[in-house]
Amino acid sequence: xxxxxxxxxxxxxxxxxxxxxxxxxxxxxxxxxxxxxxxxxxxxxxxxxxxxxxxxxxxxxxxxxxxxxxxxxxxxxxxxxxxxxxxxxxxxxxxxxxxxxxxxxxxxxxxxxxxxxxxxxxxxxxxxxxxxxxxxxxxxxxxxxxxxxxxxxxxxxxxxxxxxxxxxxxxxxxxxxxxxxxxxxxxxxxxxxxxxxxxxxxxxxxxxxxxxxxxxxxxxxxxxxxxxxxxxxxxxxxxxxxxxxxxxxxxxxxxxxxxxx
Amino acid sequence: xxxxxxxxxxxxxxxxxxxxxxxxxxxxxxxxxxxxxxxxxxxxxxxxxxxxxxxxxxxxxxxxxxxxxxxxxxxxxxxxxxxxxxxxxxxxxxxxxxxxxxxxxxxxxxxxxxxxxxxxxxxxxxxxxxxxxxxxxxxxxxxxxxxxxxxxxxxxxxxxxxxxxxxxxxxxxxxxxxxxxxxxxxxxxxxxxxxxxxxxxxxxxxxxxxxxxxxxxxxxxxxxxxxxxxxxxxxxxxxxxxxxxxxxxxxxxxxxxxxxxxxxxxxxxxxxxxxxxxxxxxxxxxxxxxxxxxxxxxxxxxxxxxxxxxxxxxxxxxxxxxxxxxxxxxxxxxxxxxxxxxxxxxxxxxxxxxxxxxxxxxxxxxxxxxxxxxxxxxxxxxxxxxxxxxxxxxxxxxx
Ligand SMILES: Nc1ncnc2c1ncn2[C@@H]1O[C@H](COP(=O)(O)OP(=O)(O)O)[C@@H](O)[C@H]1O
Ligand SMILES: [Mg+2]
Numbered sequence: 240x241x242x243x244x245x246x247x248x249x250x251x252x253x254x255x256x257x258x259x260x261x262x263x264x265x266x267x268x269x270x271x272x273x274x275x276x277x278x279x280x281x282x283x284x285x286x287x288x289x290x291x292x293x294x295x296x297x298x299x300x301x302x303x304x305x306x307x308x309x310x311x312x313x314x315x316x317x318x319x320x321x322x323x324x325x326x327x328x329x330x331x332x333x334x335x336x337x338x339x340x341x342x343x344x345x346x347x348x349x350x351x352x353x354x355x356x357x358x359x360x361x362x363x364x365x366x367x368x369x370x371x372x373x374x375x376x377x378x379x380x381x382x383x384x385x386x387x388x389x390x391x392x393x394x395x396x397x398x399x400x401x402x403x404x405x406x407x408x409x410x411x412x413x414x415x416x417x418x419x420x421x422x423x424x425x426x427x428x429x430x431x432x433x434x435x436x437x438x439x440x441x442x443x444x445x446x447x448x449x450x451x452x453x454x455x456x457x458x459x460x461x462x463x464x465x466x467x468x469x470x471x472x473x474x475x476x477x478x479x480x481x482x483x484x485x486x487x488x489x490x491x492x493x494x495x496x497x498x499x500x
Numbered sequence: 501x502x503x504x505x506x507x508x509x510x511x512x513x514x515x516x517x518x519x520x521x522x523x524x525x526x527x528x529x530x531x532x533x534x535x536x537x538x539x540x541x542x543x544x545x546x547x548x549x550x551x552x553x554x555x556x557x558x559x560x561x562x563x564x565x566x567x568x569x570x571x572x573x574x575x576x577x578x579x580x581x582x583x584x585x586x587x588x589x590x591x592x593x594x595x596x597x598x599x600x601x602x603x604x605x606x607x608x609x610x611x612x613x614x615x616x617x618x619x620x621x622x623x624x625x626x627x628x629x630x631x632x633x634x635x636x637x638x639x640x641x642x643x644x645x646x647x648x649x650x651x652x653x654x655x656x657x658x659x660x661x662x663x664x665x666x667x668x669x670x671x672x673x674x675x676x677x678x679x680x681x682x683x684x685x686x687x688x689x690x691x692x693x694x695x696x697x698x699x700x701x702x703x704x705x706x707x708x709x710x711x712x713x714x715x716x717x718x719x720x721x722x723x724x725x726x727x728x729x730x731x732x733x734x735x736x737x738x739x740x741x742x743x744x745x746x747x748x749x750x751x752x753x754x755x756x757x758x759x760x761x762x763x764x765x766x767x768x769x770x771x772x773x774x775x776x777x778x779x780x781x782x783x784x785x786x787x788x789x790x791x792x793x794x795x796x797x798x799x800x801x802x803x804x805x806x807x808x809x810x811x812x813x814x815x816x817x818x819x820x821x822x823x824x825x826x827x828x829x830x831x832x833x834x835x836x837x838x839x840x841x842x843x844x845x846x847x848x849x850x851x852x853x854x855x856x857x858x859x860x861x862x863x864x865x866x867x868x869x870x871x872x873x874x875x876x877x878x879x880x881x882x883x884x885x886x887x888x889x890x891x892x893x894x895x896x897x898x899x
Contacts (some may be wrong), residue, residue, distance in 0.1 A: 308800055327808075335806035345801035349819045349894075358815065359805035368711075411805060 254462070257284045259415060259446055260305065265314035267300060274300050275311065276470040282448065284414075287441045289457040289478075290450045292467035293493060298450040301467065302417045305448070306337045319414055335363060338408030342420040344400045346392035352379065352403050353388040356410045364411065371410070378406040382436045398429025402436055409440075416440065418449040452497060458482065466490045550866065559863045566591070572857055574849045576765050587858050594854030595875055601771050601850065602837040602879070608776045609836060610829075613783025618813070620788045631784065638781035644842055646778055651770035651846045661757055670750045672758060677769060679751035682762040688742030692735040699734040703727030767848035771840065779836040786832060790825035791817055823894050830887035834880050851875055 260282035267275040274297050290298050303309040307323050307330045316323045318333045347355050356375035360366040379385040382402040392400055401421055422430045434456050441447055441460040457464050457478050464481040466474045474490050485491045521527055554561060566588035573583050578596045619631035655675050664674035670681040710723035751761030794817050802812040843850035852872055859868030
């Protein structure tokens, strides 16, 4: 599957050079356990980044720090000019601008697909309901699921649910989208429909950070691949360089495991 | 004694019947016939025995006694009642008193229980600790003791009537309970009630109209404030139009007790406070476990969308928690209603206490007990039916 994906040629776009995420010396501990070790990361507007690494290496923790679902203990994280501290107002401001897609979708099961998509625009952006619904329908069309708008999440397949989850995030018009293994809870035949939506987003210039093991996706759309191991960013490079010429031994080991199974 | 011999007589000697007892269906039928037969025999024995006894003491069976004069006083009543009224009316007074304490108790216990249940999950250590201490203490003291405690607090803790505490002019606190001034009777109060109803309907209409308009044009309309204005303004206008009566019915000390004003008796206070606080502790646990049953991912998804904590709780967590909460909540409501019969112990005239007096005076024990059971059955079934309907309404749609 990853081979098929890599056929797609991507227009290597030029980036604005405007920085939207900056992590400086970020450290985090779970009790004694040092889960993030001195992470430095800078992301430009429109950049598409794939984060990979062995399970337990801290990938989820890192991107969850970016919208403060996890709290870092040392270092600074600045998103779109706002530093993440204990200031609740700032946290809410950042969360509005940063969308997140979870491995297990986390749709609201008591709300219809459409209501899932309009909840935050209405209650956070104070958008009129009609306008929120109109926008939601246009995003649902974009993820090709508009005809299911009146259904409940429990009535949809995994792939459909994940596409709704993407639409739900997009309805807030985020400046950055975070994906935490969006396809790893899906049956294999549903992976492609979700990846296609993500590729579409990438082509439209969305700033994206994706934790994923879909190397085909990384090769075809990523501007940069980041490899994490044991809480550290070990290596980061363009996909071409990363896959053809990994510098560190740990990266090589990881790649051999993930590409040859 | 007699029942035992009768039931064992019918039992087949093990393996002694020539029908195929090894056939499970046949065996099941035989056992069922035996059980039904035993029940009928026991029932027949009890009934004939009772009828015998009643006949010997010359007590007429049936509910005709309900039309006779009750000849006992009742401390508090929602309807007019005097000892000259019938047993039937006395029983109705008891039913209404039970309903009063149950309905107010259920509402208060739900509010307090929800607040404490949410507080137990608070990230503030002190709040969470206080809430869990409350739950642990209250749940582990028998409710009857709690009723005695609240009753003693009023009847022994407060001064006698003649030295009643008078914290605010017109308000009196004594062993006889709380007395407060209430507005003197005037037709304007009824009109204000009607005005309030009209205002509520109008506010509801305005909010529907506003929602429709917002969906159509995107223009928000301050429906909340308009509604509030209507609900507050319309009754005030009615009051002004009715001549703005200010006369109050203030309680006065006459002889050994107060007359006039509105009253909360120590018995009602004790039973309401006791049942409410006791049930609230259980409801708090129900609410807490309901909230905890909602996947943490739901909170994270709401946060990731930028929803602040209060809309997250209200729009995402509680609606999902409710479907876990409602079934055990139903049994807490039933418990509160049934526990209201503890009123007997402190002299609050609930239906059990009045039925008890009635059956002591008339000897109509069976009729009295069937009336108590019937009433509780009706109340319990009503609660169950309502809660089941509500539970269905909020159930999740699954594939
Ligand atoms: N809430 C937590 N408490 C303690 N340890 C945790 C917690 N969450 C994650 N960890 C640990 O942190 C490490 C990194 O986790 P995670 O960021 O989820 O890794 P990845 O997403 O790369 O698989 C793992 O070893 C995990 O066991
Ligand atoms: Mg992970």
